[in-house]
Amino acid sequence: MSSAKTIIALGLEGSANKLGVGIVKHTYPSGIPAAELSPTYEELANIRDTYNPPAGHGFQPRDVAHHHRTLILPLLRKAFAAANLTPADIDCICFTKGPGMGAPLQSVALVARTLSQLWNKPLVGTNHCVGHIEMGRAITGAQNPVVLYVSGGNTQVIAYSQQTYRIFGETLDIAIGNCLDRFARVLRLPNDPSPGYNIEQYAKRGSKFIPLPYTVKGMDVSFSGILSFIENLAKSQPDKYSPEDLCYSLQENMFAMLVEITERAMAHIGSKEVLVVGGVGCNERLQEMMGIMAEERSGKVFATDMRYCIDNGIMIAQAGVLAFARGQTTPMDDTWITQRFRTDQVHVEWRD
Known part of the structure; x- marks a missing residue:
């Protein structure tokens, strides 16, 4: 009997002042295409760091982007250590395509593109809002x-x-x-x-x-x-x-x-x-x-x-891997980010 099929996804979130790296695993029974069955969800890593300006001040996009660029590699190492995985174990790299703040989004998308080329892994651009919804559905069981x-x-x-x-x-x-x-x-x-x-x-x-x-x-x-x-x-x-x-x-x-x-x-x-x-x-x-x-x-x-509920990497991995299981990937020339990516622009192919 063949073993169950698994898909492991890395998620990168950085649309605002939270920088998140998450890893999730979906498991499907053998002999059934992933697109025809809801998977078993397993959280492998959920690492996050927040940029906090002084009291009485908001955060500027350039400062948030600098925070993300500075900490993304340490957070990646922590996530892989927590999951006890290596880049070779990852099936896809999911990143926030939008909506959000321009400079932070760009900094994380650049990392996603770089990792994709270094590790030879497909990319999945993900809607931030849909990530929240799919994370909530996975954790709470809401139908x-x-x-x-x-x-x-x-x-x-x-x-x-x-x-x-x-x-x-x-x-x-x-x-x-x-x-x-x-x-x-x-x-x-x-x-x-x-x-x-x-x-x-x-x-x-x-x-x-x-x-x-x-x-x-x-x-x-x-x-x-x-x-x-x-x-x-x-x-x-x-x-x-x-x-x-x-x-x-x-x-x-x-x-x-x-x-x-x-x-x-x-x-x-x-x-x-x-x-x-x-x-x-x-x-x-x-x-x-x-x-x-x-x-x-x-x-x-x-x-x-x-x-x-607070911005995190596993919500991006969760929404991204659902799309990836249905054959959706994002070509390199389509990995631009947008601050105006509406929730209702996403084709939710993984739901009936």
Whole structure:
């Protein structure tokens, strides 16, 4: 009897201030083509490093790119050591093609191209957003959920249909993670481990709800006006509004907006599952509010912890290897990166 078929993928993620290297293995029963069966997923390595500027400052693309160039080789060595593998064991190299910040994306794509030529391994350009979704599905076991994707650069409500992840609603201006990050700068909160995490800790100590603009337009949301409003309160009336109450009110207001549009998407497609992915998806209060809504609909919320919701290399390996198993690779002359790679531009061939 022939042995089971395995595919091992290396994933490189560097679309923002997180640099991640991950290795995953998919195992398929013998005699059945990989394209016809869902694989057994195994995590072999998940190594990450974060560029954190000083408190009160954001990060510049050139500084993030320098961070990635400096640390990519040490992280690669750590990942291979953790997996107890050599480059010869890898079947494909997956990298983030977009969306994200230009300079960091370019620095990691250059490494992927170089490794591909040195090791003679095929490349798979991967959509960052689809990586989050497929990582969430693999870890939680969610079957056909409405996906709330919330991060520093993206805010989308997504559902799957006909081999495409369809966007039901999204932010009309800045992402929710960007809003939280920018308000953290106003309060001069540390960037370590992340501005959003530190806002969450402040919010847990808040008790007074401060009315803020609530901007839902159909299935879309807007956060820029909320940010301007609360920034003005923090700067003009610091004695009246505590940082804890401001953080509490900001979270409650914006999360309620997200719950509203997610619930409408669930009603539209008849789903009872919600999968929360992306860096802001780690927020316990967001998970709690989403859970209350889902329970009222006799549904369930699926979420992951910081190992997987924050940008990482294995999510890129996971989405990439699913495409690779169906024969998808990226030719060298098509390995350019794009900051505007939308979720609904991906052919999700690995789903029915």
